[in-house]
Amino acid sequence: MHKIVLSALLALSFSTSLSHAQSAAWTGGDDLPTNPLACDATPATVAAKPYDGGSPTNAPDRKGKTLKVVDVPKLVGIGYFNATSKGIADAAKEIGTMDAKTDGPSKANIDDQITLIDNYITSGVDGILFAANDPVAIAPVLKKALAAGINVVGYDANSTPDARQWFVNQAEFNGIAKAMVDSMAKETGEDGAFAIVTSTFTTPNQARWIAEMAAYQAKCHPKMKWLETVEAQEDNILSFNQTNTLLNKYGDELKGVFGMTSVATPAAADAVTQANKCGKVAVVGLATPNAMKPYVAADCVKSVVLWNPVDLGYAAAHVLRAVADGTLAPGATSVKAGKLGDLSVINGSEILLGAPTVFTKDNINNFDF
Amino acid sequence: MSAVVDLPPTRPASGAQRPGFFRRLFADYGQELVVLAAVVALFIVVTMVNPRFISANNLTTIFSGNAYIAVAAIGMAMVIITGHIDVSVGALIGVLATISGTLAVAGYPIWIAWLAPVLVGMAVNACIGGLVAYARIPSIVVTLGALSIMRGGLISVTGGTWITNLPPSFLIAQKSVLGLPVPLVVMVVLTVLAALWMRYSAFGRSLYAIGGNAEAALATGIPVERRTVAVFVIHGAFAGLATILFATQLQVIQSTVPPNLELTVITAAVIGGVSILGGSGTVIGSTLATILFATIGSALIFVNVSAYWLRAVIGLLILATVLADMLRRRGRI
Amino acid sequence: MNWKSLLRHETFLALLLVVVLIVLSFQSDRFFTVSNLLNQGRLMTEIGLIAIAMTFVIATGGIDLSVGSILGLTAILTGVFWQNIGMPLPLAAIAAIAVGTLAGFANGAIITRFNVPPLIATLATLALYRGLAEGISQARSVRGYPDWFYVLGQGEVLGVPTQLWILAAAAIIASIILAYTRWGRTVYAIGSNEVASRFSGLSVEKTKLALYTASGFAAAVAGVIFVSRVSTTRSDMGTGIELDAITAVVLGGTSIFGGRGTIAGTMIGLCLIQALKNGLSLAGVKGDGTIMLIGAVLILAILASNLFERSGTR
Incomplete structure (x- = not known):
């Protein structure tokens, strides 16, 4: 008994000493640099940044052709990703030349998501839309997709920039x-x-x-x-x-x-x-x-x-179409996204959906998702 | 463990030399007492740190907010006592909650929305029990399979849509009886009834016999197969009752399987004193264990344990409870 | 007599695998290609390593539910030892594996010394080890490993994924140990009748202690491979992997009550699950449909082999 208790205590104290001191930070935050906005409504000035996304190797000319697209959210079965999936389906219907389906893990689990994407690469899709459970863990399989000539666009949760082409950012x-x-x-x-x-x-x-x-x-x-x-x-x-x-x-x-x-x-x-x-x-x-x-x-x-997740999915599908058509190329400053109009490019390879919506009693009944 | 099968002793014949009350209590309900002691100790320590811990509101949160786990653990305890296990109960509760919520929203009478999960739970578990008893497939295999089928099925049927706009009369877990929240009352009543039934009915006692040694039970004329199916069906009914508490606690039903619920339920049942080898244990223990977990979870927030270390401390406390019980048993033997 | 029934289940399962492979390759022409099959091998290595050790554990009538948590703990420690303590990466990985093995040893000690049933002991350590992983990591990920480290999880040796060699070696060694050594027979003996084997002088406690230690070791190695494959560490890695491994083992014909089971069966079970996951996905079935089918296959395969056996012996 005492041996086990002792070793458990040892392990605890040992590891506590390892854990980095974090006096000021709130529990649950990460330790990446922060960039708080101005307290009033002054918009942030964003320095222009060169394109830092990846590009597919030997992608065939997909201009105007029907795209087979798979959407892999973090997990299926929650309202939020139902809404993004609906947006993607709406856009696909509107575009006409896009055949999109949503398939995701039933738990927000990095391994299941990677395996799914890997399978879709093998099955030969033209485009992958993803919302990453982990930005780094998903990178190898996305790079594999790029190497296979597949167009890769993220939304909601980013990967490392070089593992995908564009990322539709719902709100900074x-x-x-x-x-x-x-x-x-x-x-x-x-x-x-x-x-x-x-x-x-x-x-x-x-x-x-x-x-x-x-x-x-x-x-x-x-x-x-x-x-x-x-x-x-x-x-x-x-x-x-x-x-x-x-x-x-x-x-x-x-x-x-x-x-x-x-x-x-x-x-x-x-x-x-x-x-x-x-x-x-x-x-x-x-x-x-x-x-x-x-x-x-x-x-x-x-x-x-x-933000409006239906719009987010909708925009992601339009971005994918634009990338496949070649109308959205590195260096572009904006992209046309159907009914959403022109969306601007930020941070090199991200497309900004807009400012977040604050729903109140006055407007909440106008939304259904 | 395999050498020790502690059946709860039969009531001693009148006039026989009866051991002291406390000794008997300790012998019959040793693990339960260990768990109870842990709960009481936690309450004392944490209340000294922060008296709000023992406020009526917090007691409600601890006892009522997790009552559905305790109710599900009662059925699980019976299954484990019979020598089986069920890893699919979390998925089952997810499925039943969706059925119940869908019926309530669709405008069926509320009692149908409450009855349906119980009946469907019994039906599903009748199939599981049948495969275990008559096709002789180990219960872990059947329920692992059932877990996959129900988890996948739930997503492909609902597509993950949440159920909202539940009628207020449906939300029974938010109501109270005699000033006590309904989940608490349900938990206590079901635990007491199940405990009495397990201890004093012929059926209940036969479950211990089956779990202890199925072949011997068969030889003494217990219809092992039928009883096995029956236990799973009863477990399904408890899962249905747990679902009612689970689905009516909030105004929204999430159409997914609650993450890791089966592990929580199994842990509650086994920590409460149900030997996983079957043949011993009581349902009181499983309810106490649920309360222990809830108390630990709440206590750690109250005493400001770093949230990052929360789960490690929970694990340590569970392990300590288990080891304390094992030392107790060793002392007794 | 035991041997015959064992062989039966595995033959049946192997036949099923062949049928599944044929059917799936008709469904999609991209399924039965060398590159796809090798890639699947890469994806199933972690579960495979854990399932091999789990076969031994289950064959003694035990179970180890803490493997997923040990995997997570090892993953976190690899990163923490390397980045926060500044150990060289190979040393960090070895040290992390040592801790994972120790975690398995602790399981074994609790089970043998205190007579705690394996399910209870490993349920408790499942929470404990995951908790340690969370606490030590402080929810931070460690990233940016040197390129050579990815050889293990993303690279190839002689055209075959690196970790598949490890899995193959582990499977071969394990099946030899289980089938042909005195130690392997002890495992079956414990599973068939623990009390009897104790009376016949077999070192029951030592064997069990070694098995749970080995299970911890396998989970720890799987953890390092996982880190190398996904190039980051997270404290929630490996959540739920215990059920996947157990599924492969019982599908492979190992009796959950102990006393029988083979590594070959486990490997066939593992391949069957992976083939279904991959092949169905290629054939256009969604993830939730695939999970349902795997559940059904698990029940039906054991059911069929039960019926098969009974009609054979009676």
């Missing part, structure tokens, strides 16, 4: 961070204390947003107080329980909860509703409007931040 990380923190500050006041419910600390997008939120809060709302971040997987009951625990732990001190995923935000809102704390505890988060309508209608949630 610092833009989301600003929208979230500003909304929270408006509801809780400049000195409110808040906590975060996220999926897992290893999810890259969430980690990036949390880091950017920390930077933006320090810069523009220095008196707000971050309490803690809890993990709740992609599990809505766990998100509900974790939010309840936060409410119980901090009592009246807690003024706001950030939901970092489309699973966590409605669950957090439900916890606040069932605790009769509507109006006392603000919930701000990323979520799809349909799941949030009851809480917004009940005035329990004032603002939901999200």
Whole structure:
């Protein structure tokens, strides 16, 4: 017995000493450099950057020809990726010369996603649309696709730039961070204390947003107080329980909860509703409007931040078509995306969908996804 | 382990020398007491750090928020006592939740939306139990297969659409009876009923016999095959009841299989004192173990354990509980 | 007598594999090509290594659910030892594998010393090891390994993926050990009747301890290969791989109650699953349909071989 306990303790202390000191950062953020936006609405000036995406080897001339496209989201079976998949299908129908299907892992698992993409490379598709579970882990298989002459375009969650051609960026990380923190500050006041419910600390997008939120809060709302971040997987009951625990732990001190995923935000809102704390505890988060309508209608949630995922999928499909046609080539500054009009190129090889939408009681019923 | 099969002793005949109450309690419910002690110890320590831990709200979160796991673990405990296992229960609950929610939204009477998951759960598990009992396929094989079939099937049927706009009367897990939240009441009532039934009914006692030694049970005239199917069917009913609590807790039903739910349920059942080799254990233990996990999860947030180390500490505590029980057994033998 | 029934299941399974291969190659002309098949070998190596060790464990009537967590822990430690402590990468990988092996040893110690049933012990360490991986990594990924490191997971030796050589070597060594050595017979004896084997003087505890250690070692090696294949480390690597490995093992005819099972069966089971995953995908079946079919095949294959055996022996 004592041997095991001893070795376990040893392992614990050993590894704790390894873990890097992170005094200032919020739990759950990553340690990449942050770039907070200005506190007022001044748009960020972005330095032009040369194209840093990859390019397919010996891609056949696909101009005007029907493309066989596979869309591989992080996972299937959640509302968010249903919406992107719908956008892709809409665009494919509109374009006419695109045959798109969605196939993804049933768990947000890097290995399953890699295996799926590998299979589609072998089966000989013309284009791959992806949302990466991990930016680095997915890179080798995407490079393999490029080497096989396949057009590769990402959306929602990026890979390393050289592993794909273009990435459709739903909204920049610092833009989301600003929208979230500003909304929270408006509801809780400049000195409110808040906590975060996220999926897992290893999810890259969430980690990036949390880091950017920390930077933006320090810069523009220095008196707000971050309490803690809890993990709740992609599990809505766990998100509900974790939010309840936060409410119980901090009592009246807690003024706001950030939901970092489309699973966590409605669950957090439900916890606040069932605790009769509507109006006392603000919930701000990323979520799809349909799941949030009851809480917004009940005035329990004032603002939901999200881009339109249907548009995101729609834009990604148009970008893929443009790449295959050769109308979107390295060096371009914008691309035509059907009904969305011209979208601009940023960061070398990313296409910006636009600023995030803040859904409120006034406009949420105009959206159905 | 294989050498030790601790059947709960039969009630001693009147007039026979009865051992002391506490000794009997300890002998019959040793693991349960270890788990209970762990829960109580956690409550005391954490409440000293932060008195809000024992507030009514937090007790509700701990006991009520995880009641569906406890209910599912009751059925799981019975299956394990009979010497089998079911790794498909998480997928089953996902499927049943979708069925129940779809019916509720489609405007069927609420009682149908509540009854359907129980009936479908029983039907699905009747098939599983039939394959185990009559086709003699090991239960882990059948349920591994069923897990894949249900997980894949759920996604291809629903496409992952969430169910929203649930009628308020459907959301029973959000209501309360006599001031107590419904999930808590359901959990306690079902645990007590199941425990009494397992201990005092001929059927319940025969499950221990089957789990202890199926051939011997057959020789004493217990219809092993029929009982095996019956246990799986009962387990399906509990999965259905768990689903009702699971699906009505929030205003949205996620049409996916809750991640790792089967592992959580199995862990609750085995940590609660159900030997995985079958033939011993009680359903009280599995419910206590669920409460232990919920308490640990909540406690670690209250005492500010670094969120990164949360899971390691949970693992360590589970391991400590298991080892404590093993030392207890060793001391007894 | 045991031998015959063993051979039966594997023959049946091999026939099934051949049928599946033929059918699938008619479905897509890109399926039965050397490059595709070799590539599939690359993708199944990690599960394969774990399944080989798992065959031994299950043949003794045990189980090891913590392998996925050991894989994750090893992956994280490889990165942490290399980047944060500054060990040379080969040393870091070896040290990480050593820790993974130690984790397996700890499983074995808990199981043999404290008489904890394997399922309970490894359920507990499943949570513990994953937790350690998360805590040590602090949710950070370690990336940017030198190019030579990718040879292991992405490179080729003599035209065959590097890790496939490792898998093949492991399979051959393991089947020799299991089939032809005294040690292998001890494994079967423990699985058939642990009490009897203890009374007949077999070193039950030592054998079990060695098996769980080996299982940890296999998971650890798989972890390093995984890191090399995907070129990054994450603490959630290998989640759920235990069920994939167990599926391959039981499909391969190893009895979950112990006492029988062969490496050949496990490998055929593994190939069958991988062929279905890949071939169905090439034939245009979506991922969720494929999972359903694999579940059905698992049940039906064991059912068929049960019926086959019973009609043969009676």
